[in-house]
Each structure stands twice: as structure tokens, then as C-alpha cells.
Amino acid sequence: MTTSAHPFFRPEKRPHIEGDFKREEVALANRNSGLPLEALRYDLTPAGLHYLLIHFDIPYVTSAANWRVKVGGRVRVPLEVSLAEIRQLPQKTVRVTLECAGNGRAKLTPRWQSQPWEHGAVSTAEWTGAPLHYLLDRAGLAPDAVEVAFFGADRGFDAGIEHDYGRSLTVDVAMSDDVILAHTMNGEPLLPQHGFPLRLVVPGWYGMASVKWLNRIEVLDRPFDGYQQVGTYVYRQYSGDPGTPVTHIRVKSLMVPPGIPDWYTRRRLVDRGPVELFGRAWSGGGVQVAKVEVGIDGEWQEATLEPVSGRYAWRGWRFTWDAQPGEHELVCRATDENGNVQPLDPVWDSGGFGNNAVQRVLVTVR
Amino acid sequence: MTTSAHPFFRPEKRPHIEGDFKREEVALANRNSGLPLEALRYDLTPAGLHYLLIHFDIPYVTSAANWRVKVGGRVRVPLEVSLAEIRQLPQKTVRVTLECAGNGRAKLTPRWQSQPWEHGAVSTAEWTGAPLHYLLDRAGLAPDAVEVAFFGADRGFDAGIEHDYGRSLTVDVAMSDDVILAHTMNGEPLLPQHGFPLRLVVPGWYGMASVKWLNRIEVLDRPFDGYQQVGTYVYRQYSGDPGTPVTHIRVKSLMVPPGIPDWYTRRRLVDRGPVELFGRAWSGGGVQVAKVEVGIDGEWQEATLEPVSGRYAWRGWRFTWDAQPGEHELVCRATDENGNVQPLDPVWDSGGFGNNAVQRVLVTVR
Structure with missing residues (x-):
């Protein structure tokens, strides 16, 4: 991983546990929000009922006017674009059911100590923005481009590794028409907790792919090795299992x-x-x-x-x-x-x- | 209490516990939402970050047009008023910090098994609506009126007692100028989870007094004895302590x-x-x-x-x-x-x- 080790780093992992829940799990359940299941009635989840999984802190962004997204790495022309420029690209609206990859974690026995979801981490919204490929086309992918990595303004550490939240897509997926740079949710500017002023939305994938507070895009000539890509969000049967990356939502x-x-x-x-x-x-x-x-x-x-x-x-x-x-x-x-x-x-x-x-x-x- | 005993009724109370948290506590923490503390930055808590404590289910109300509030009991003229009529009364906007009376419960040792808040159950919004006294003036309080009880459309049971969520205020408090029938929160119609289309807002009190999905007001010639008034929301040192009602927010x-x-x-x-x-x-x-x-x-x-x-x-x-x-x-x-x-x-x-x-x-x- 390209991230630096943290002063708090400890080599041991949190053990799997059964039965009652730790104070840390409860604190995460208070911070993050599930959909109260009666709200499944709404075709589009109302503001404030859409589930939330926020790894670090919600960045305090008071204005969208100065927000910039850098596009760099294996591109012909590095870019730094404003939200106004993204709004000038062709726009589309996609209705997307997002689900947290950890939804249902609290039902496993034993379970990993993390956000203890039962069922509620799923919701649906309409996201509006520019398909990502217009921006990548403008920057121009180098012939050796393999993956595109996305980074948010939210920074913290996990497993002792300090990093900006970051995830990647293969070039094929990134260039598909449905992956968008979203600035609008259900017809309104994004709420702070949903990534204001800009997030990536990757329909059909678990929510971890839809990077919030997006401010940096890096085109890579190799698979991205950031913590949120390879250190977690991988299906594993046992500790040390190389496993399979978490991608699409399961039925x-x-x-x-x-x-x-x-x-x-x-x-x-x-x-x-x-x-x-x-x-x-x-x-x-x-x-x-x-x-x-x-x-x-x-x-x-x-x-x-x-x-x-x-x-x-x-x-x-x-x-x-x-x-x-x-x-x-x-x-x-x-x-x-x-x-x-x-x-x-x-x-x-x-x-x-x-x-x-x-x-x-x-x-x-x- | 005026409510009927439930088929599930069991006389024993949930025991106080220490240490790890029960599955039921975690499920409540997933349903209810705390303010992520970094959102203290906002003077007014943005939609969807305002804390939520919802006892039963959020009623599924698709239109405000047919909503009615009944005013009955010890009044000269029983009323049934629409939202449109409430909007025709004089309106005011009050900026209110609401806090759940149970905020901090998870920090007590031992603790009561309920929503396990650490710190986050506090937020601030601007509520707009008609001061309640205009409606009570129209109905006319009988000379023996002592309390005014408020009921929501949310129904369920607690401690084996089935009831519509209900709370009361003394006549003096109910007639004060700052207690309002709110239909608007931060300039927008109430969100479903905040009581759409109408809630009572009682500034300066813990949140339990601000009844959501308000559809019935009953003027009483005696203190209200509903479960949410006398069965809970009472400061008690031990089981059976008659205790002191929870009212104003503490510093x-x-x-x-x-x-x-x-x-x-x-x-x-x-x-x-x-x-x-x-x-x-x-x-x-x-x-x-x-x-x-x-x-x-x-x-x-x-x-x-x-x-x-x-x-x-x-x-x-x-x-x-x-x-x-x-x-x-x-x-x-x-x-x-x-x-x-x-x-x-x-x-x-x-x-x-x-x-x-x-x-x-x-x-x-x-």
C-alpha cells in the first residue's frame, strides 16, 4: 500500500467475537445510520433516511465554489477542474440503490468488530452529474493506464495506516456510461454527509466504491494498493486469505x-x-x-x-x-x-x- | 395509565447491566441517529444530521392535505383543524436546540437497557409554525383544565403497554408563546422522521415533549397518566422511586x-x-x-x-x-x-x- 504507517500502528488484528457488542461497535452504530425498515415504503429514500457509512469525519465544506478536482497520473493532460466545469459536461440522472458492503455483518457468528449492521444499510436516491468518462476523455488516458483511483477529502487511519479515503476502478468500468461525478441527490445539492459538494457514484456496486468529497483522481499503470482497496473490502475466509475483491451488490x-x-x-x-x-x-x-x-x-x-x-x-x-x-x-x-x-x-x-x-x-x- | 395492557405484557423489568451491549441496544442504535460530533460546526444542523429518537415506526404519510388535528376534552368547542387552518394562524420561527433526555445513557454504569447514546443526541433547527395557544384559545379551555395532552400517529408498546405516543404540558406551559405547532424545519416541510406533516415543538425541554406526527390534543382536568409521561421520562434513583419528571434540558x-x-x-x-x-x-x-x-x-x-x-x-x-x-x-x-x-x-x-x-x-x- 502506498500509505504511511501510523504512530498508533499495532500488528495484531481485532479478534472476531460472538455475543454482546463492544462499546466501539455501539459508537459506530450511533455515528452511522441505517434505514429504518418502515422507510422501505419510499421509492426514493427521503433526505436524512438514506443510510450512512462514514469512515472518518464528514469534511466541513462551507462552499462548493472553490472545490477543485485534480486529475493526474497516467494522463496526457493533468487537469484541475471546478464544479462549474463539471456541470458544463453532459449531465445525467441515475436512480441507484446503494448498499453498504457490511450490511448484515451483525448477523454473522462470529463477527468482525466493525459497524454492526443488521439490515438497514441500503437506500435509493437519484444522483445527477457528469459521466466520469467525459472528464477522463478530456485528460486523455495514457496507453498503459490500468486503473483509475479516486480520493476524498476525508482522512484518517484504519489498521494503523493513515490515508485519504481512496478506491479504484478498472479503466473499463471507469469509462462506462453510468459511473458519474454527482453533485445532486434527489434534485438537491448533496448533503454534507453524502459527499458535498461532489462524489463518485458507481451504480450496481456496494457503496464503498462511491467515493465521497471527491477531490483527486489518479490514473494508474498498476492496480491501486490503497488500504480501502486491498486492506479491507475483500471477501476472505480466514486471516491471510488473498481473497476476492468486493464489487457488485448481491441479490x-x-x-x-x-x-x-x-x-x-x-x-x-x-x-x-x-x-x-x-x-x-x-x-x-x-x-x-x-x-x-x-x-x-x-x-x-x-x-x-x-x-x-x-x-x-x-x-x-x-x-x-x-x-x-x-x-x-x-x-x-x-x-x-x-x-x-x-x-x-x-x-x-x-x-x-x-x-x-x-x-x-x-x-x-x- | 389510561392505556391497555398488551398481550406481551410481562411484569419483570429489564435489568440494569454493565459492560458490553445487547443486540437490542445495537439495533436501536442503528435505527436512531446521533449527530456525528464534527457536525457541531453547523449553526443549524443540516437535514439528515439532526439526531433522531423514534420510539415506534415512522408513520407513512404521503400527503399533508388530509392531515387533521383534533382538539377535545375540557374545551368549550371541540375542533378538528387542517394544516391549512394551522398555517392561517399567526406564525413564528424559533431556533431550538433539541436534546434527547437519554443522551449520555451509554456512559452510565450500570445502565438501563435502551437507546445507548454516548453524546450525539443533540442538534439545532429552526422550526416554523403557529404558537399552540392560538389553537387552544379558539377551542377555549374549560375552567377546570389542568393539563394539555398531545398524541402522535405513532403507535406501539413499551413495558407491555400499548399506546399512541403521548405527552402532556401544564396549561401554563402550553399557553406560553414559544410552544408551537410546527410544519416547517429549516425552511422546508418537515421530513418524515421529524414528524411530517406536523409536530409540537417545546423549546428548552428535552426532546420527548416535542410530539411528532401530532394528530390529537386532549385538554384534561387532571395530570396526564400515559406511559410516556409517568412510566418513563422520570428521574428515579431506584425502581419504585416516585421520582421527578424530566422537563428542561440541563446545561x-x-x-x-x-x-x-x-x-x-x-x-x-x-x-x-x-x-x-x-x-x-x-x-x-x-x-x-x-x-x-x-x-x-x-x-x-x-x-x-x-x-x-x-x-x-x-x-x-x-x-x-x-x-x-x-x-x-x-x-x-x-x-x-x-x-x-x-x-x-x-x-x-x-x-x-x-x-x-x-x-x-x-x-x-x-
């Missing part, structure tokens, strides 16, 4: 828990009779959801899908359940067009990434 | 942690030399902050206060620290005009309410 679905909750346990109480169950399903890489099934106490039936609202956006589903008094377990599982199906139980990953196991909703019907 | 201050963080531990790294420390301080009941002191490794010095920006709003403070290499503990404490001072250590409360003990920021300077 998944969620349900709005029906009825009313208990404050502390979030257990649900439902009145008997027909209950309209509603949820969302999505997959990554531009692959569409083909089917959602609802399991009531282990019996599976197919849900009705709402129309597709975008290549990279979640899709609503609904199912009418005739609720009878007693205790019930409600489950939903999605299948995508490539035949990928959500697993019933979590698949182990050392970092707690890519857990797309089904959500189980326990309900008491009266 | 408090916070600091933006300087330097850069470690992802997991949130430990801070600062470069040597002059460091501009910045934070906010506030008190409740319309009482102003008179002084903020900064303690560096136990030595106290007075910070510079920014101008007052509103009777009910927090106040900025700043202090230049000459940071020298090594490990340091930074603390701030506020004193209000009534001479109340933040304690250095948490004061025990059974429900974890009103903890205004100082924040301690550990910093490594290089």
Missing part, C-alpha cells in the same frame, strides 16, 4: 415489518386478517430481480413484483397474508435474472461483507 | 474532536502546534450559557463564547490550544446563568436520563 430483499413494534425488542404485533406485506428487492451489476418469494412459517409463495423503476434501482414487491392468531415467522427471498438466490442463512465472511441472507421477521398475531 | 457542552480519527476506536491524532478547538454549549428553559471552560490535562481555562443566536439555541465556543506531542485529555464544561455547572462525572439515574457529564476527548499529538 437481496427486505420486508417492512408489519404491525406495530415494541420499543426495546422491536417485536411486532399484528391484528388478524388480511395483511398487505410490502418490501423491496434488488441486485447488483445492473442485473434485475426476477422473483420474490414470501415464506410464512416455512411455506413459500410468490410475491407480486412492482414495475422496474431503473436498471440500478430496487423493485417493490407485495403479498397479502391472511394472518391468523399465534406466533409466525415471515421471510422473503429474491432471485435475480442470473439465477442467484438469497441464502436462508448467512455465508461466512471474515470481514462481514456481502451478507445477503434473508431477513426473518417474528410476529405475534392477535 | 451541557460538547467539542468537535480535533484532528483525524481511527475508524474503529475513533481515537484522535492531532499535529503539534496551535489547534483551534470548537464546540457548542446550551442549557434548557430559556436559560443562557454564561461560561465555557476548557480543561487540558486537568488545567482549566476559559473559552471565547460566540454571540447568542437565540434564547433556545446552542452557542458556539472556541479556544486555541498549543498542542505538544504526547497523550492528552481534552474536556469542556459549561456554566449557565443560573450557576448550574456540568458535572465531571455522570450522576446516576435509573432510566439514564439527563446525563450532562462532560465529554472526554483523548488525543495523541505528534
Whole structure:
């Protein structure tokens, strides 16, 4: 990695743990925000309900006027462009379901000590900006360009390594038409916590690829070796496993828990009779959801899908359940067009990434 | 209490605990949102960074047009008013620092199992709406009116008791000029999670008094005995203690942690030399902050206060620290005009309410 070791550096890793949660995990859960699942009702997640995973601090940027993005490395013409210049490039709006790669981490046993998500780290917004390739075209990629790395204004350290948050894409992905330099979210300037004034948005990928507070783009003649690229966000079975990079979102679905909750346990109480169950399903890489099934106490039936609202956006589903008094377990599982199906139980990953196991909703019907 | 017992009712209370955190506490921390402390920089907390404490589910309200508020009980003329009618009453805008009464709960030992806040459940917004007394004047209070109770559209259960979220104020407080029926937050319609389309805002009180999704007002000839009024939000030293109701916010201050963080531990790294420390301080009941002191490794010095920006709003403070290499503990404490001072250590409360003990920021300077 190209980053420098930190004075706090310690060689040992945080151990995996089971059971109760550490104070550090709780502090992260307070800082970061999940989507309250009842907000799955909104096609576009309202401001302030979109999930947030922020590695370091939110940079305090009071004006977009002086923001500059540098484009350097293996390019013909290094650039430094303002937001006004990015707005002059051709613009597009993409509806994107973003999900944190660590969503579901808290459901793994044992688990990696990090942000302890259960289900809520997924949301949908419309992002507006210039496709990245217009900017790269202007700079001109050198013939030996292999990857494009993106850096934000957020700086900190992880595993003892100090760095600006940075991620890369291969040249092919970076040059595709859907990767955008976004300055607008749901028709408004980005909120500070979503990367104001500029972020990269990489539709179909887990959220770590969509670098916020973007201020530097570096074209490389080799794969990027920054901490957020190779030190984490890699599927690994054991410590030291070279593993597989985390990229596209895996197929998944969620349900709005029906009825009313208990404050502390979030257990649900439902009145008997027909209950309209509603949820969302999505997959990554531009692959569409083909089917959602609802399991009531282990019996599976197919849900009705709402129309597709975008290549990279979640899709609503609904199912009418005739609720009878007693205790019930409600489950939903999605299948995508490539035949990928959500697993019933979590698949182990050392970092707690890519857990797309089904959500189980326990309900008491009266 | 006027609420009905729930089928899940169990007489035993959740025990107080120490050390690691339960899965239920973590799930609450994921649902609810704290202010990331670096966002103390903003005079007005941006949309989506304002803290959230939501007892039950966010009601799914798609249009304000049909929203009605009923005013009943001990009034001369029961009313049912629309939002349009509330907008026709005289309007005012109040800048209000709201804080959750449970802020700091996670710092108590042992602690009550509930939302495990460290410091972040405080934020500031400008709320616009009609002072409540105009509506109460129109309905006309009966001579025996003692309290006014407010109910939201959010329903659930707590301690086995099913209820709409409800809180009350004495007639005197309800008739004061600063208690408003708010439909606008920072110049925009309320966001769903902040009570769209209407909430009560009670400046100077902890947040539990500011009932969201307000749809019913009941004037009472006796003190309100709903769960959220007498079953919780009461300072108690032991189980069964009749206790003292939680009302006004206690004096408090916070600091933006300087330097850069470690992802997991949130430990801070600062470069040597002059460091501009910045934070906010506030008190409740319309009482102003008179002084903020900064303690560096136990030595106290007075910070510079920014101008007052509103009777009910927090106040900025700043202090230049000459940071020298090594490990340091930074603390701030506020004193209000009534001479109340933040304690250095948490004061025990059974429900974890009103903890205004100082924040301690550990910093490594290089």
C-alpha cells in the first residue's frame, strides 16, 4: 500500500467475537445510520433516511465554489477542474440503490468488530452529474493506464495506516456510461454527509466504491494498493486469505415489518386478517430481480413484483397474508435474472461483507 | 395509565447491566441517529444530521392535505383543524436546540437497557409554525383544565403497554408563546422522521415533549397518566422511586474532536502546534450559557463564547490550544446563568436520563 504507517500502528488484528457488542461497535452504530425498515415504503429514500457509512469525519465544506478536482497520473493532460466545469459536461440522472458492503455483518457468528449492521444499510436516491468518462476523455488516458483511483477529502487511519479515503476502478468500468461525478441527490445539492459538494457514484456496486468529497483522481499503470482497496473490502475466509475483491451488490430483499413494534425488542404485533406485506428487492451489476418469494412459517409463495423503476434501482414487491392468531415467522427471498438466490442463512465472511441472507421477521398475531 | 395492557405484557423489568451491549441496544442504535460530533460546526444542523429518537415506526404519510388535528376534552368547542387552518394562524420561527433526555445513557454504569447514546443526541433547527395557544384559545379551555395532552400517529408498546405516543404540558406551559405547532424545519416541510406533516415543538425541554406526527390534543382536568409521561421520562434513583419528571434540558457542552480519527476506536491524532478547538454549549428553559471552560490535562481555562443566536439555541465556543506531542485529555464544561455547572462525572439515574457529564476527548499529538 502506498500509505504511511501510523504512530498508533499495532500488528495484531481485532479478534472476531460472538455475543454482546463492544462499546466501539455501539459508537459506530450511533455515528452511522441505517434505514429504518418502515422507510422501505419510499421509492426514493427521503433526505436524512438514506443510510450512512462514514469512515472518518464528514469534511466541513462551507462552499462548493472553490472545490477543485485534480486529475493526474497516467494522463496526457493533468487537469484541475471546478464544479462549474463539471456541470458544463453532459449531465445525467441515475436512480441507484446503494448498499453498504457490511450490511448484515451483525448477523454473522462470529463477527468482525466493525459497524454492526443488521439490515438497514441500503437506500435509493437519484444522483445527477457528469459521466466520469467525459472528464477522463478530456485528460486523455495514457496507453498503459490500468486503473483509475479516486480520493476524498476525508482522512484518517484504519489498521494503523493513515490515508485519504481512496478506491479504484478498472479503466473499463471507469469509462462506462453510468459511473458519474454527482453533485445532486434527489434534485438537491448533496448533503454534507453524502459527499458535498461532489462524489463518485458507481451504480450496481456496494457503496464503498462511491467515493465521497471527491477531490483527486489518479490514473494508474498498476492496480491501486490503497488500504480501502486491498486492506479491507475483500471477501476472505480466514486471516491471510488473498481473497476476492468486493464489487457488485448481491441479490437481496427486505420486508417492512408489519404491525406495530415494541420499543426495546422491536417485536411486532399484528391484528388478524388480511395483511398487505410490502418490501423491496434488488441486485447488483445492473442485473434485475426476477422473483420474490414470501415464506410464512416455512411455506413459500410468490410475491407480486412492482414495475422496474431503473436498471440500478430496487423493485417493490407485495403479498397479502391472511394472518391468523399465534406466533409466525415471515421471510422473503429474491432471485435475480442470473439465477442467484438469497441464502436462508448467512455465508461466512471474515470481514462481514456481502451478507445477503434473508431477513426473518417474528410476529405475534392477535 | 389510561392505556391497555398488551398481550406481551410481562411484569419483570429489564435489568440494569454493565459492560458490553445487547443486540437490542445495537439495533436501536442503528435505527436512531446521533449527530456525528464534527457536525457541531453547523449553526443549524443540516437535514439528515439532526439526531433522531423514534420510539415506534415512522408513520407513512404521503400527503399533508388530509392531515387533521383534533382538539377535545375540557374545551368549550371541540375542533378538528387542517394544516391549512394551522398555517392561517399567526406564525413564528424559533431556533431550538433539541436534546434527547437519554443522551449520555451509554456512559452510565450500570445502565438501563435502551437507546445507548454516548453524546450525539443533540442538534439545532429552526422550526416554523403557529404558537399552540392560538389553537387552544379558539377551542377555549374549560375552567377546570389542568393539563394539555398531545398524541402522535405513532403507535406501539413499551413495558407491555400499548399506546399512541403521548405527552402532556401544564396549561401554563402550553399557553406560553414559544410552544408551537410546527410544519416547517429549516425552511422546508418537515421530513418524515421529524414528524411530517406536523409536530409540537417545546423549546428548552428535552426532546420527548416535542410530539411528532401530532394528530390529537386532549385538554384534561387532571395530570396526564400515559406511559410516556409517568412510566418513563422520570428521574428515579431506584425502581419504585416516585421520582421527578424530566422537563428542561440541563446545561451541557460538547467539542468537535480535533484532528483525524481511527475508524474503529475513533481515537484522535492531532499535529503539534496551535489547534483551534470548537464546540457548542446550551442549557434548557430559556436559560443562557454564561461560561465555557476548557480543561487540558486537568488545567482549566476559559473559552471565547460566540454571540447568542437565540434564547433556545446552542452557542458556539472556541479556544486555541498549543498542542505538544504526547497523550492528552481534552474536556469542556459549561456554566449557565443560573450557576448550574456540568458535572465531571455522570450522576446516576435509573432510566439514564439527563446525563450532562462532560465529554472526554483523548488525543495523541505528534
